[in-house]
Amino acid sequence: MVESASPSPRIFTAALVVIGDEILSGRTQDKNIAQIASWLGVQGIRLREVRVVADDTDAIVEAVNTLRLRNDYLFTTGGIGPTHDDITVDAIAQALGVPVVVHPEARQILSDYYASRGSELTEMRLRMARVPEGAGLIPNRYSGAPGIHWGNIYIMAGVPMITAGMLDALTGSLEGGLPVLAETVGCWVGESEVAQLLAQTEKDHEGVSIGSYPFFREGRTGSNFVIRSTDAEQLAACVTALSAALEAMGRDPVLGGI
Template identity: 50%
Template structure:
């Protein structure tokens, strides 16, 4: 059985201009790996209607799940929900269930549910809501696309709401062998080792420590026993 596949779509000019460093990609990658869902591709696009629609369509057709972050707040540059609806020819307007959540939230805090805040209740007709325990305004799932906020604390809460509802596969396990040798010294035997272990993913990641070049050899797979045996082979290989 192969694991479900996923892509992520990060939406926001602030990432592409270098103003903000994205934190959600790294978080989602770790969560999906634990859940046994294989993150295959990430795209970052600007707050541009045509760019968002094209990316959502392409990723939704290619992967089992698409996770988006950003662009669902109350300001004029928050256009994600409308773009998702357009991508799937769905109707979108303020929806009663989302409006009720926001009304209760702003009643409690004594704030006005004004026209701008009401934008956050714009949800496509066919979508189901994703709970937001941090700041109430919900995300939503439409077909295989899960639409979430860009603020990291809210994004993480929404991921926690949606992930348990998705069927995962075997979690990808990983083992690391750090070696104080440059990649050029260990690459020959490592390529042979990788060929002899076709069910495992074998990578090498160079680092520098106190001016010395080293390499982390990372082996990934879903079977713990197979991984442990492979690591023992690898250690023998490089202790010679």
């Protein structure tokens, strides 16, 4: 409690809308939530909420307009390709109340990309140069078609490798706060045996949260306790206190987790 005299650092939040029937049908295992969450953490931005919606204009509009207003940043993945089921740009433009226009630089990028492959920028491929009016571009080092940046909204590809390239291009360009630091203490103990200890230890350390993640391996019960804080000293004190308490119970805590 002594440290709480200093002002709380500002927290930056982001939301993510994953757009795609293929996730909701179970055909495709989403990989973008975890990779965007991890990337945001490094930027000092917390992913606060995610929605997965169908390739459906109303669903996209509702999610985008709710989440962009209550978070510092909104990311979307999916639905920016050249086919009829790629409706993300139109839906977001509708959500924002702006027209869809062809972005001259995006058109040039696509034209160069297809020319370098001995092919042409057809009408359907030109769809990938369409953006909500007023947008900037996010470079795509893999497949030409750029991502789109409009206000606090970042419109990204659905294919995880392409998304990763776009995140890489954005690294360092978004304002964030203090990154959340995390340490894991693993232990061969059922979480229910130490539930009260965890609650008390969290209470004793200002600004620290402890998550408990049980597992079953080779017939044994164990748990990983993930301790998170933006304050390195409080984090270290909490790790020390929890480890000492587990040792006092005759359990071997494993720093870094099991």
